[in-house]
Amino acid sequence: MIGTQEKGSTSGVPETPAGERGPVYVTRAFLPPFETFTELMRGVWDRGQLTNNGPLVQQFERALAEQIGLAHPLFLVNGTIALNLIIRALELKGEIITTAFSHPVTTTSILWEGCTPVFVDIDQDTFCIDPAAIEERITPATSAILATHVYGLPCDVEAIEAIALRHGLKVIYDGAHAFGTRYKGESLLNYGDVSSTSFHATKVFHTVEGGSVHTRSEALYTRLRLLRTMGQVGEGFHAVGLNAKNSELHAAMGVANLPFLDEILAQRRHQWERYATGLASAPVHLARIPADTEYNHSYFPAVLPTEEALLRVRAALNAVDIHPRRYFSPAVTELPFIGRTGECPIAESVAHRVLCLPLYHGLSDAIIDEVVDIVSRTLR
Numbered sequence: 001m002i003g004t005q006e007k008g009s010t011s012g013v014p015e016t017p018a019g020e021r022g023p024v025y026v027t028r029a030f031l032p033p034f035e036t037f038t039e040l041m042r043g044v045w046d047r048g049q050l051t052n053n054g055p056l057v058q059q060f061e062r063a064l065a066e067q068i069g070l071a072h073p074l075f076l077v078n079g080t081i082a083l084n085l086i087i088r089a090l091e092l093k094g095e096i097i098t099t100a101f102s103h104p105v106t107t108t109s110i111l112w113e114g115c116t117p118v119f120v121d122i123d124q125d126t127f128c129i130d131p132a133a134i135e136e137r138i139t140p141a142t143s144a145i146l147a148t149h150v151y152g153l154p155c156d157v158e159a160i161e162a163i164a165l166r167h168g169l170k171v172i173y174d175g176a177h178a179f180g181t182r183y184k185g186e187s188l189l190n191y192g193d194v195s196s197t198s199f200h201a202t203k204v205f206h207t208v209e210g211g212s213v214h215t216r217s218e219a220l221y222t223r224l225r226l227l228r229t230m231g232q233v234g235e236g237f238h239a240v241g242l243n244a245k246n247s248e249l250h251a252a253m254g255v256a257n258l259p260f261l262d263e264i265l266a267q268r269r270h271q272w273e274r275y276a277t278g279l280a281s282a283p284v285h286l287a288r289i290p291a292d293t294e295y296n297h298s299y300f301p302a303v304l305p306t307e308e309a310l311l312r313v314r315a316a317l318n319a320v321d322i323h324p325r326r327y328f329s330p331a332v333t334e335l336p337f338i339g340r341t342g343e344c345p346i347a348e349s350v351a352h353r354v355l356c357l358p359l360y361h362g363l364s365d366a367i368i369d370e371v372v373d374i375v376s377r378t379l380r
């Protein structure tokens with residue numbers, strides 16, 4: 001079956017031949033060679049074990065520790081439940097400082113666990129929480145800081161750690177975009193008291209659905225592990241847990257995809273830089289990659305001068321069947337069930353003007369050039 005693959009493509013997804021492109025979406029899931037996956041399925045069928053910490057889950061967690069250097073990996077059902085599990089495991093109460101610019105679940109996980117989110121604005125160059133604005137929002141009720149490494153760009157982890165130390169707060173990172181980013185030679189997911197990530201099919205690396213948590217603390221790891229399996233050990237129940245564990249089938253996708261990670265990241269770097277070079281003279285504000293960062297290039301956000309310009313650019317791209325995405329829009333503070341519009345003006349302004357351009361494994365230079373050309377011409 002190897003012959004069905006395009007030459008030069010190691011993944012299971014053939015590249016779209018130039019000139020015959022179909023619709024272009026903001027992302028497209030990498031798929032490993034079909035035979036690699038079915039071989040892993042053969043083993044699952046032979047063993048008859050589909051879930052409950054099976055050998056593929058253990059193999060995937062070991063690979064995350066050994067190949068990526070991740071602290072205490074726990075493979076979970078998704079990146080949303082990962083946040084709930086963390087807040088529960090840390091027994092957080094009261095107020096949690098968080099960012100106004102993230103996926104809504106960063107905030108809803110706080111609400112779901114009965115805590116109160118307190119919003120802080122962002123740095124407009126990295127889209128991450130502005131550490132200089134954190135301290136004024138700390139009260140005696142504050143228990144933690146939950147920040148997002150937006151688009152895989154690192155938060156100012158040193159400044160946040162210093163603030164947390166001064167005030168005795170826990171630091172949690174929503175690293176849903178951050179898998180593959182390294183900061184000062186170390187996975188970004190190893191920073192803070194604990195981090196989550198997402199392995200959803202739309203992310204830079206995926207297990208169809210999935211996520212994980214990482215902590216250097218042995219005690220917190222043990223607690224998270226217990227809560228992941230409904231608080232159950234053997235036949236006994238010991239805590240108020242969740243069913244947050246993932247299956248052998250999802251772990252198989254992780255095991256099959258992991259050997260391609262370096263290739264995926266290298267290609268994304270090329271694609272990202274091609275966009276950045278192409279748009280260098282266009283009136284768009286691009287992300288600043290902080291120093292000491294090996295970036296995973298998980299998204300290509302372009303901040304347009306106005307929302308009106310964004311709508312024109314999007315319409316021009318949609319007209320040729322290219323579909324960028326507005327995330328995150330609106331800002332979390334503006335969500336109807338949050339109702340804190342006006343609290344974080346930078347986040348809200350960026351949320352109205354940011355467009356993520358198509359970026360995925362197999363996206364051709366020709367399509368990138370086409371997007372660059374349309375964006376530039378529309379803004380001229």
Ligand SMILES: *Cc1c(COP(=O)(O)O)cnc(C)c1O
Pocket residue numbers: 078079080081102103105106148174176177197198199200210211
């Ligand atoms: C995707 C995403 C999540 C949720 O992850 P799932 O695995 O889809 O549950 C959480 N936070 C951020 C910032 C995300 O982009």
